[in-house]
Amino acid sequence: MSADRAEPRVLLLTCGPLDGPETPGTELARELLLTVPDVEYAWFRRWWGRARNAGDAPGGQSVSVVSREGAPSAAVRLQILAAAALSARRAGLVHAVLPVGPGFAAFSRLWPRVAGSRPVLHTVPAAVDPAALAGCRPLGRTVALSEATAQQLTKAGFGPVRVVNPSVRLDLWPVRRRQERTPPMVLAIGDGGTEEAMLSAGVAARAGADFQLVLALAEDGPGGAEGPRPPEDLLRGIAAREGLLDMEVLRHVGDLPGLLAAADVLLYVPRRMTGRADVPPMVLRALATGRPVILSDLPQFSALSDTVLRTPAADPHHTGHLLRQLLDRPWWWDRVAERGRATADARFGAGRSAAAYTRLYRELLG
Structure with missing residues (x-):
């Protein structure tokens, strides 16, 4: 010093x-x-x-x-x-x-x-x-x-x-161009809010959005070691009920930068944050990479202000329609992505x- x-x-x-x-x-x-x-x-x-x-x-x-x-x-x-x-x-x-x-x-x-x-x-x-x-x-x-x-x-x-x-180390998480993939990928963190993310995705799918939902539940990946993960048969049951025909469950993430680069949107909508990082590292990595983030409107996320898209906690109807609109409007996607990277650089x-x-x-x- x-x-x-x-x-x-x-x-x-x-x-x-x-x-x-x-x-x-x-x-x-x-x-x-x-x-x-x-x-x-x-x-x-x-x-x-x-x-x-x-x-x-x-x-x-x-x-x-x-x-x-x-x-x-x-x-x-x-x-x-x-x-x-x-x-x-x-x-x-x-x-x-x-x-x-x-x-x-x-x-x-x-x-x-x-x-x-x-x-x-x-x-x-x-x-x-x-x-x-x-x-x-x-x-x-x-x-x-x-x-x-x-x-x-x-x-x-x-x-x-x-x-x-x-x-967030911006040198380790550089901006990545949006990949041209069909359908686009929605990445959901398994650190709380898994079922809420699936319910919201179901609303978006029934409203006409076409996307792949990827649930990252790996204990040594984005979710950390926050207790037992939901059994896959339970998740598959929810997916079938919600009409989510294209869903992948990841319990091990070998290439986290590659996963974020492939994603179009990060979805993290827990009902509460008790015991979880106030701002999860995965959220900051997504912002640094240039990926829009949809978050529950919880007080712990106040420092992110308008950098992310906020949605009321436990409101899959609102969240699902917000997701559909983001996927359907490339100009809005670009604006939110640019704002996220700028905020990651300026504040984090x-x-x-x-x-x-x-x-x-x-x-x-x-």
């Missing part, structure tokens, strides 16, 4: 190893590793198993935990807590990138006893269930990814909560996020 001082050592505390499945928090932590300059990070990785990009991250020191799949199970969380308690004493700052969910209240009371008095910066990467806030104590300075979550945490006694927008570039966290590190390290 300063040419005449040694790089500060920062422990990245996450609920799972960074080379495991994408969950709220791990993707942000990977971005910090790769974009924040002049910091020596310590971070958690799997002892064995198939590695992800974080395993090749430059600099820093990885701390191994025993986990084949990398999912944040109870055993993995306990290992990370024990290792973090030791590593924190050798760090100048702990940057916890942890959701506030079940068990956080107990953790927030235990952490100061086991880790000492090191300063803590806590980024809350996901929307919070109000019931989870009972008995919680702030770990230190708190950061949220949306104004909605920041206001919720402030009211719960976390003090003034700063908002730092999530980021990795440099803006890295600069914000660099300033926070300086403040806490003195």
Whole structure:
């Protein structure tokens, strides 16, 4: 951070190893590793198993935990807590990138006893269930990814909560020309809102829209590790009922950039965001790539303003007709796509996020 001082050592505390499945928090932590300059990070990785990009991250020191799949199970969380308690004493700052969910209240009371008095910066990467806030104590300075979550945490006694927008690496997600494919592809994220997306697609199809619906449900892809995925026979039953004759279900995504490039529209219409990233990485990747996004009109998405097309939550009739109109109007598609890429560049570039966290590190390290 300063040419005449040694790089500060920062422990990245996450609920799972960074080379495991994408969950709220791990993707942000990977971005910090790769974009924040002049910091020596310590971070958690799997002892064995198939590695992800974080395993090749430059600099820093990885701390191994025993986990084949990398999912944040109870055993993995306990290992990370024990290792973090030791590593924190050798760090100048702990940057916890942890959701506030079940068990956080107990953790927030235990952490100061086991880790000492090191300063803590806590980024809350996901929307919070109000019931989870009972008995919680702030770990230190708190950061949220949306104004909605920041206001919720402030009211719960976390003090003034700063908002730092999530980021997307524009160099890794360049603009891609719209592919000339018939029928066009509508890509739906399986991180909540799967049935709502299918009901909306059914409305669009019955209104005359011709498209292929692709449900990306892969645990190590866009949806992260957010619990069990719907069984395929259930999804096929809904598709048959809704008249969706051209549907593909993906439980593993090998080429995510290629999938986004092939898509014409990203559809993400959950009823609520509890436990999910305030702005899912897939949404930012779609905007950066130049793909229009249809989102539920939820408060966590306020930073996207008019960059996306908003639709009332749990209103498949409105969503379906919005989708049909977007597919039928190329000029509107172009306008929304251009606006999305411009907003990704102006508000969600990795440099803006890295600069914000660099300033926070300086403040806490003195």
